[in-house]
Amino acid sequence: MDVEADFRHDKLRIATGLPLGLPGQWSLVAYRPTQPLHEVAFALCWDQSLIGAAEAQAMKTAVEVRFEAMLDSPSSLSKVPKCVRYKKAELKGRFPLSMNGALPLFEIRDSSMEKLEPAVNLKTHRSWRVTLDFKTTNMAVVTRPQAALAAGAVSSSVTSRSSTDVRLVFPEPNLELWTTKSTLCDASSYFKKFFEAEIVEPTSTPKGKRRKLEGPLLVKAELEPAEADLEDLGFEDADEEIDAIYSEEGQAMADPGDAQYTEITIPATIASYSTYRALLTWLTTSHIDFAPVVVSSKPATASRKDQLKRFRNANPLLPIPVSPKSVYRLASTLNIPLLQSRAIEGYKLELSAEHVA
Incomplete structure (x- = not known):
């Protein structure tokens, strides 16, 4: 999923719907965990998700989240942006255990404030790619x-x-x-x-x-x-x-x-x-x-x-x-x-x- 987001605001909260085909409404939320502008936190949020799961109310599954920056290609001959992997999170267990809730994933920091690799400037960068992989052997969840x-x-x-x-x-x-x-x-x-x-x-x-x-x-x-x-x-x-x-x-x-x-x-x-x-x-x-x-x-x-x-x-x-x-x-x-x-x-x-x- 490609996302356009501006992370400059003090009171940041950006919710992007995730069409997962699972019970309820799922979204990826970016928010400001602290006052400094150089940090942005991400969470996997759900609403009405507990009721509706087949076979078991909560999913016994693993979730892998990859967060990448879509950087402009250095080649003038190509307009295809380059994906730079920035963060990765893996979650395992049985969840969600509530109808509505959020699961913190990770935080990212602005490379203009700290010396980080790869360099991503949160104040100027706008394009991101988020990939979520749900892995489960429970066919009731799959179907x-x-x-x-x-x-x-x-x-x-x-x-x-x-x-x-x-x-x-x-x-x-x-x-x-x-x-x-x-x-x-x-x-x-x-x-x-x-x-x-x-x-x-x-x-x-x-x-x-x-x-x-x-x-x-x-x-x-x-x-x-x-x-x-x-x-x-x-x-x-x-x-x-x-x-x-x-x-x-x-x-x-x-x-x-x-x-x-x-x-x-x-x-x-x-x-x-x-x-x-x-x-x-x-x-x-x-x-x-x-x-x-x-x-x-x-x-x-x-x-x-x-x-x-x-x-x-x-x-x-x-x-x-x-x-x-x-x-x-x-x-x-x-x-x-x-x-x-x-x-x-x-x-x-x-x-x-x-x-x-």
């Missing part, structure tokens, strides 16, 4: 941009009646989701047994043909003793406030028309609309975003909901991130072990992020 595109398309489809035959109704927020019997049965042995046992035939109604059921998910799943420690970590579920964000958008239930489908009512005490929407999207795309945890011992704030609203505004097609604990309990109920494991991993990473914060 995340494509998974996010698929998740956005699927998430939009589950809110409307299309080629679907199951309607999930959430009375309290007055919202609905649509899916197919095959999607539910292929992923969940719980649903497969339920539909196999259900022998009620669809009946005609003025609005179409449907089976209205109160059956699945009304019995709370019992956690296995070895997994019950998720109940004791001191974090609250808050997916109901995410339902409120969807409700504020006016996504009320629509007339399904003259069609045959199975209608299943999901009480708020069993599972939230938000949790189910995230689950349905994951069943098709393997994409799920986890929201920051809420610690019961800390005073409640509006920051979490504000963060989720910001995520929604930045990613209107994706489901709003949900509580990993809520996802775990729903996956346990539906007997989906892979999603249970994903939720546990997300829970641990969120717990680490909370402790770091």
